[in-house]
């Protein structure tokens with residue numbers, strides 16, 4: 001029996017998914033542990049891995065990642081608060097928001113939180129703050145946009161020629177300007193790019209990393225010593241959403257990086273990474289109950305409780321963010337697709353708009369009311385982020401872990417029924 005099959009059966013027998021709790025997210029902590037171990041085993045000791053909190057902001061997951069030795073990359077005050085709540089120390093956090101206020105910058109420098117400067121105006125503010133706090137322990141870098149072009153998904157490609165992120169490398173005299181900026185500021189010791197994302201090839205990602213590494217080498221040469229000691233190469237390793245296979249793997253990425261930018265794999269620089277999706281996606285999934293089924297035109301519709309409120313990207317941009325779904329019987333037995341039961345199906349969610357669909361016209365084993373739908377690879381950027389205050393009821397999150405020969409399931413974020421919400425309002 002597959003692990004997912006075991007977990008869904010336990011969730012049913014333990015009455016974790018039932019009539020009133022109809023959508024849950026599951027984080028597989030054993031899977032997470034394997035992924036983190038693989039990350040560390042793949043890259044040498046001069047790599048420090050931070051986790052991009054935007055990919056999964058569940059405190060229990062972050063606590064675990066911290067225990068595994070990871071740092072945290074955050075991009076908003078909320079993410080910073082969550083990272084600190086999970087126990088990350090300021091020294092292990094990088095603050096990467098593209099729109100930091102003066103006060104945000106001051107807070108980072110006062111507390112020794114590292115940051116990457118996004119633009120020249122921010123640089124001017126940091127110049128002022130560094131005079132005020134010359135003893136800051138924050139590692140300060142400059143985010144460079146190497147302008148390598150778009151991957152398959154333009155809305156998440158961060159290193160296009162007109163991207164909103166960072167300082168462009170190839171416009172006008174920018175390259176020389178960056179060299180001068182570093183030359184005049186001995187405290188600028190890091191350089192940053194985040195050039196990958198879902199839909200980007202390893203080759204494209206590596207091109208961005210290669211560009212900032214060459215730039216760092218040139219700056220150090222011009223300055224006459226190794227001023228830049230840290231290369232922050234961002235995250236962006238894509239995930240395969242079409243099957244359980246992990247592809248590309250961390251070792252494939254490391255292989256391409258080592259071939260194209262071998263200096264990363266020496267002790268010359270500390271390399272920081274900011275992986276998000278590749279750490280968590282495959283270690284989480286959603287289970288939701290089929291409430292009703294019907295035909296609309298020729299199309300079989302299975303109405304579930306997981307839609308745009310959990311899988312926002314998929315509902316709005318289904319071609320860019322397709323998800324894989326599998327049906328299970330009310331007892332948790334996988335519905336195997338056969339010629340007899342194959343049915344072109346839309347799996348819909350509970351939101352009041354027509355595009356609220358998790359799967360569109362997919363050939364699935366025919367679903368019936370009270371069956372379950374498992375939505376794969378959703379451990380990052382799906383149920384792990386919203387509703388921290390239960391704005392919408394019925395999306396609880398559970399962790400699963402192997403403990404003494406059995407799978408232990410624990411609630412790590414509660415959901416409230418409509419009844420609970422109304423009762424609270426009346427109090």
Ligand SMILES: Cc1ncc(COP(=O)(O)O)c(C=O)c1O
Pocket residue numbers: 052054055073096194196197198234235236237274275276277278
């Ligand atoms: C600066 C930065 N670092 C890291 C990440 C994480 O990217 P991913 O989840 O694709 O690894 C992002 C994603 O937007 C980002 O903007």
